[in-house]
Amino acid sequence: MIPEVGLAALWLAAALAVLQFVLVFFGLVEGGAPELTRAVRPVAVVQAVMVGLALALLITCFLNSDMSVKLVYTDSHSAKPFIYKFAGTWGNHEGSMLLWVAILGVAGAAVALFERSLDHATHIATLGAQAVISFGFYAFLLFSSNPFARLDPAPPEGQGLNPLLQDPGLAFHPPTLYVGYVGMSVAFSFAVGALVTRKVDPAFARAMRPWVLGAWIFLTLGITAGSYWAYYVLGWGGWWFWDPVENASLMPWLAATALLHSVTVLATRDGLRAWTVMLAVVAFSMSMVGTFLVRSGILTSVHAFAVDPQRGNFILALLVIYIGGALALFAVRVGSVREGARFDAVSREGALVLNNLLLSTILGVVLIGTLYPLIVEAVTGEKLSVGPPFFNATAGPLALLLVVVMAAGPVMRWRRENGLAVLRRLMVPLGIGIIALVTVLIAAPGLHLLPLLGLVLAIGVGAASLAPLWGRNLRRTPLFTYGMVLAHLGCAVSLAGMACDSAFLKETLVAAQIGETEHVGPFAVTFTGVAPIAGPNWTALEATMSATRLGWSGDPLILSPQARMYSAPVTETSQSAIATLWDGQLYLVLGKQQDDGRWQLRMWWKPFVTLIWAGGAMIAIGGALALLGRTWRTLVMARRKDAGA
Amino acid sequence: MTPPMKARIKAKHQRLILAVLAAVAILGAVLLAMSALKDQAAYFYAPADVKRLGVALNKPVRLGGMVAAHSIVKAADGVTINFVVEDGVSAVKVRYTGITPDLFREKSGVIAEGSFIAPDQFVASTILAKHDEKYMPPQMGQKPKIGRVE
Numbered sequence: 001m002i003p004e005v006g007l008a009a010l011w012l013a014a015a016l017a018v019l020q021f022v023l024v025f026f027g028l029v030e031g032g033a034p035e036l037t038r039a040v041r042p043v044a045v046v047q048a049v050m051v052g053l054a055l056a057l058l059i060t061c062f063l064n065s066d067m068s069v070k071l072v073y074t075d076s077h078s079a080k081p082f083i084y085k086f087a088g089t090w091g092n093h094e095g096s097m098l099l100w101v102a103i104l105g106v107a108g109a110a111v112a113l114f115e116r117s118l119d120h121a122t123h124i125a126t127l128g129a130q131a132v133i134s135f136g137f138y139a140f141l142l143f144s145s146n147p148f149a150r151l152d153p154a155p156p157e158g159q160g161l162n163p164l165l166q167d168p169g170l171a172f173h174p175p176t177l178y179v180g181y182v183g184m185s186v187a188f189s190f191a192v193g194a195l196v197t198r199k200v201d202p203a204f205a206r207a208m209r210p211w212v213l214g215a216w217i218f219l220t221l222g223i224t225a226g227s228y229w230a231y232y233v234l235g236w237g238g239w240w241f242w243d244p245v246e247n248a249s250l251m252p253w254l255a256a257t258a259l260l261h262s263v264t265v266l267a268t269r270d271g272l273r274a275w276t277v278m279l280a281v282v283a284f285s286m287s288m289v290g291t292f293l294v295r296s297g298i299l300t301s302v303h304a305f306a307v308d309p310q311r312g313n314f315i316l317a318l319l320v321i322y323i324g325g326a327l328a329l330f331a332v333r334v335g336s337v338r339e340g341a342r343f344d345a346v347s348r349e350g351a352l353v354l355n356n357l358l359l360s361t362i363l364g365v366v367l368i369g370t371l372y373p374l375i376v377e378a379v380t381g382e383k384l385s386v387g388p389p390f391f392n393a394t395a396g397p398l399a400l401l402l403v404v405v406m407a408a409g410p411v412m413r414w415r416r417e418n419g420l421a422v423l424r425r426l427m428v429p430l431g432i433g434i435i436a437l438v439t440v441l442i443a444a445p446g447l448h449l450l451p452l453l454g455l456v457l458a459i460g461v462g463a464a465s466l467a468p469l470w471g472r473n474l475r476r477t478p479l480f481t482y483g484m485v486l487a488h489l490g491c492a493v494s495l496a497g498m499a500c501d502s503a504f505l506k507e508t509l510v511a512a513q514i515g516e517t518e519h520v521g522p523f524a525v526t527f528t529g530v531a532p533i534a535g536p537n538w539t540a541l542e543a544t545m546s547a548t549r550l551g552w553s554g555d556p557l558i559l560s561p562q563a564r565m566y567s568a569p570v571t572e573t574s575q576s577a578i579a580t581l582w583d584g585q586l587y588l589v590l591g592k593q594q595d596d597g598r599w600q601l602r603m604w605w606k607p608f609v610t611l612i613w614a615g616g617a618m619i620a621i622g623g624a625l626a627l628l629g630r631t632w633r634t635l636v637m638a639r640r641k642d643a644g645a
Numbered sequence: 646m647t648p649p650m651k652a653r654i655k656a657k658h659q660r661l662i663l664a665v666l667a668a669v670a671i672l673g674a675v676l677l678a679m680s681a682l683k684d685q686a687a688y689f690y691a692p693a694d695v696k697r698l699g700v701a702l703n704k705p706v707r708l709g710g711m712v713a714a715h716s717i718v719k720a721a722d723g724v725t726i727n728f729v730v731e732d733g734v735s736a737v738k739v740r741y742t743g744i745t746p747d748l749f750r751e752k753s754g755v756i757a758e759g760s761f762i763a764p765d766q767f768v769a770s771t772i773l774a775k776h777d778e779k780y781m782p783p784q785m786g787q788k789p790k791i792g793r794v795e
Contacts, residue, residue: 077795108712109745275663276665357667358670360670360671361677364674364678365669365681368678368679382688382689383688383707384686384687384688384689385686385687385689386682386686387685387705390685393681394678444647474761509724509742509743509744510722510723510724570746571747574744589744591744600724602744
């Protein structure tokens with residue numbers, strides 16, 4: 001019964017999306033019935049309730065281990081721990097798409113309920129665009145990916161969830177990333193709405209900004225969490241592999257970051273109007289491209305659950321219709337978007353334009369690198385892979401350049417700025433950067449160029465990112481300024497982590513007998529034993545290793561890497577052991593036992609690697625502070641206006 | 646030139662300048678990506694391709710095929726292995742230092758990332774064991790799925 005109700009709710013939500021669009025269309029069209037638009041917001045909310053109900057019911061099926069539901073049978077197991085039954089709901093194609101549309105529905109309802117500052121017509125048109133997007137994805141679920149399909153007779157037991165996904169990260173990473181992905185649809189709908197009503201102005205930008213900021217915060221968190229998850233679960237010691245699936249999340253983030261900065265120019269200075277609208281379209285396009293890459297099955301990865309050409313074609317068709325439609329609307333209406341306020345090349349706006357150009361270029365390079373192998377294979381059948389060497393060589397230098405712009409932008413004035421004055425304001429960070437350069441060159445000679453530049457820039461730019469606070473009354477500095485400073489500092493911190501990891505990483509790969517001591521970086525690691533242990537749905541061989549730091553007397557660190565064997569499905573995985581210290585992580589992986597009884601051990605000492613994710617978290621928290629500050633100010637302003645009136 | 650004059654000329658064309666800059670950025674991205682792709686894209690070889698086309702030494706490539714039966718030989722250090730990748734037409738010797746993935750075994754599909762140090766000797770930096778026919782050379786596509794545990 002529960003699955004049928006879920007399916008009915010999904011159909012109802014789809015019907016409501018159609019109704020929502022029809023109401024918007026006849027409400028806004030010339031000679032239509034404007035009173036119809038009054039029903040749009042309630043419909044959007046009910047639609048969200050319906051799709052939310054569908055998701056809740058699918059989760060219920062997973063929690064009950066109802067094997068008569070095909071999806072539960074193929075992707076779950078009754079012996080799985082509670083959290084993986086719950087999170088396993090989206091550890092498969094259909095479930096994750098249902099989560100996708102549920103978030104889309106809730107985002108639409110949020111726009112309907114909480115958006116107050118946008119003018120009425122644009123607001124309604126935005127909800128119309130949102131309804132069209134929702135409808136396409138409902139159709140995708142209902143016609144090609146029904147999550148509630150039944151099996152008769154019901155099998156006694158399920159096939160289990162991919163063990164790589166049986167990790168607390170599954171409960172956090174996909175929903176966070178999806179909120180970010182889908183949140184971009186709101187920016188897209190705002191842009192479409194504003195094009196429809198021809199109201200691309202600062203008020204529109206101020207209304208759109210919190211939504212962009214919110215989506216961007218979640219994207220940042222999702223990518224950071226995904227990176228750390230891959231880092232510890234794969235046991236390869238890497239934190240970013242330039243895998244197409246990772247790129248699929250990075251591309252919307254790059255576009256959203258560009259949009260976040262250009263929307264500020266539009267909101268504050270009434271500049272970059274057409275540009276901002278275009279970026280909003282591009283940002284959601286990248287979310288769609290990401291969804292297509294990951295969900296179509298054209299990539300083989302832990303994220304690609306099913307290979308089914310029909311699904312790929314369906315998402316591709318949606319992508320073409322939405323993006324094509326938005327671009328056509330843009331082409332028709334861009335002439336009516338008046339040119340915004342002007343500015344000098346050397347100004348805050350100029351720096352933000354440079355930020356946007358660099359982000360767009362990085363985006364272009366990543367997009368080409370990601371799609372090129374797919375296109376070549378489709379056209380010529382020739383297989384090739386584009387990996388870290390390509391992306392590091394192209395995106396790396398551009399990102400470093402971007403970081404330099406980031407140091408200068410915030411200390412520049414709007415409209416017109418004196419280059420020398422900017423240089424004067426940045427004297428101290430510049431000095432710190434030079435000192436860092438000399439120190440690094442002396443202390444660690446022979447570093448590669450990219451890590452060296454990364455490290456020095458991280459230190460210099462980190463100092464520069466604090467510059468907007470100098471000489472200000474810190475109590476009267478608005479919260480969003482703190483947010484910006486923290487986010488920029490986070491970029492520098494993250495960059496420092498990346499540079500340290502690639503510059504100072506120490507690795508040891510040995511076959512060791514029990515009782516032997518091996519060295520990695522400043523650590524002596526003693527292999528004290530191996531013992532079998534058992535978990536809820538796995539058994540494992542667990543090694544015990546005790547690590548002592550040279551020149552440091554104290555209790556040794558005890559690490560226990562495991563080689564796990566899952567029962568459903570039968571899979572071997574390796575569970576790495578990580579000890580986090582203030583200045584880095586010791587990372588141990590247990591390999592295979594040799595015929596002569598020795599065990600393979602892989603050990604890394606990764607100095608300051610944790611800064612990478614700490615920086616990511618700072619960026620997200622900075623965004624949250626900015627969002628809080630902006631919302632607070634808007635509320636205060638509104639109250640003052642009310643009191644005045 | 647006086648600043649007001651300069652400012653006026655620039656202001657008149659500001660929108661045009663921005664559009665041109667955006668075009669330049671996109672074009673720059675395409676050119677940069679294309680030139681880097683020439684050097685950095687790793688081509689996928691099956692042993693038959695190696696025999697037919699020859700290989701460039703010390704360039705990043707991917708080698709894919711099956712691990713030949715009885716070909717895995719462990720070196721004395723306990724972490725280096727030598728094995729043979731074949732595709733029914735030709736075979737290539739591969740050396741790898743590291744922990745092999747769980748699905749890596751004889752008569753099973755494998756992708757090795759690395760480079761050729763001699764026309765018949767490949768040194769792998771990464772080993773990926775795949776259980777998907779997608780990565781098999783076409784003539785092996787008909788064989789049953791390998792390493793897939795149901």
